[in-house]
Amino acid sequence: MNKKSFFGQYQYSNSFLHLIDPRVKILSVFYIIIFLFFIKSLLGYLILLSFVIFLVFLSRVNLVSALRSLRPIFYLLIFTVAFQVFFTRGEIIYSFYFIKITREGLNLAIYIALRLVLLSFFTFILTSTTSNIELSDGFQSIIAPLKILHFPSDDVALMISISLQFVPILFEEADRIMKAQISRGADFNVGSIVNRAKSFLPLILPLLLNAFNRADQLAIAMEARGFIVGAKRTPYRIMKIKIADYIFIFSIFLVTLFSLLWQVL
Numbered sequence: 001m002n003k004k005s006f007f008g009q010y011q012y013s014n015s016f017l018h019l020i021d022p023r024v025k026i027l028s029v030f031y032i033i034i035f036l037f038f039i040k041s042l043l044g045y046l047i048l049l050s051f052v053i054f055l056v057f058l059s060r061v062n063l064v065s066a067l068r069s070l071r072p073i074f075y076l077l078i079f080t081v082a083f084q085v086f087f088t089r090g091e092i093i094y095s096f097y098f099i100k101i102t103r104e105g106l107n108l109a110i111y112i113a114l115r116l117v118l119l120s121f122f123t124f125i126l127t128s129t130t131s132n133i134e135l136s137d138g139f140q141s142i143i144a145p146l147k148i149l150h151f152p153s154d155d156v157a158l159m160i161s162i163s164l165q166f167v168p169i170l171f172e173e174a175d176r177i178m179k180a181q182i183s184r185g186a187d188f189n190v191g192s193i194v195n196r197a198k199s200f201l202p203l204i205l206p207l208l209l210n211a212f213n214r215a216d217q218l219a220i221a222m223e224a225r226g227f228i229v230g231a232k233r234t235p236y237r238i239m240k241i242k243i244a245d246y247i248f249i250f251s252i253f254l255v256t257l258f259s260l261l262w263q264v265l
Contacts, residue, residue, distance in 0.1 A: 009065075009168050010131045016244065017059040017129040022138030024245045028252050029126050035256050036115050044259035045114040051255045052121040061128045069124035070117065077116055084109035136161030137237060162218070166211070173210050177203050 012018075017025075032048075039045055056066045070077075088105030095101070130138070140157030147153055181202060 011061045013060045015060040021245045022134040047259040081109040132164040
């Protein structure tokens with residue numbers, strides 16, 4: 001049976017991006033997120049958009065699932081663009097009664113829309129080319145220096161790993177419960193938006209009960225295997241920076257530098 005692919009779900013492959021060190025990919029995404037706020041030109045965003053599309057093909061992941069990564073932010077995207085277009089003051093380029101569209105609002109809406117799309121694509125590449133265990137190990141390695149400040153980095157990494165593993169499970173549980181409700185006559189696609197939202201309320205209680213049940217079973221299994229909070233643990237996988245990682249870092253730096261310098265020239 002083919003399993004349904006959910007947003008952010010790891011897709012196994014032997015592509016170049018799958019072989020990149022998880023620490024490099026995590027830090028690269030954080031770097032891109034910060035860098036996006038410094039781009040002030042449309043061409044700079046288009047350069048990054050072309051680069052992220054190239055990364056999607058390079059990762060050999062399902063292109064349809066990459067486009068589906070925009071679905072969770074669709075309504076946020078529409079609301080943000082509409083708010084900036086109609087409520088930003090500036091030079092009016094179109095007016096219809098009380099509706100006024102300004103040049104500044106239109107430019108800001110385009111920049112914010114491209115920023116959200118880029119964030120979604122880069123996050124999708126990170127989660128679809130990096131397994132949950134690799135994400136947990138990479139994040140743990142990044143925050144390990146905080147142990148000097150008595151920060152429980154191992155426990156935080158464990159919580160992140162468990163949370164990442166529960167996300168696709170909860171999606172599958174919700175999909176199974178929804179199909180069971182539909183087989184009993186429920187319809188989730190009829191009526192207004194408010195009625196559709198109310199129709200999803202019967203899914204919440206069984207989904208929460210299943211989540212708490214799985215969490216309780218996991219806690220019992222960890223205690224049975226002698227897990228102790230705060231105990232020193234040795235890593236199963238030793239991560240090392242390779243030549244491919246340096247190539248990836250250099251390409252990220254080169255593309256961001258080119259997109260930044262283009263608006264200066």
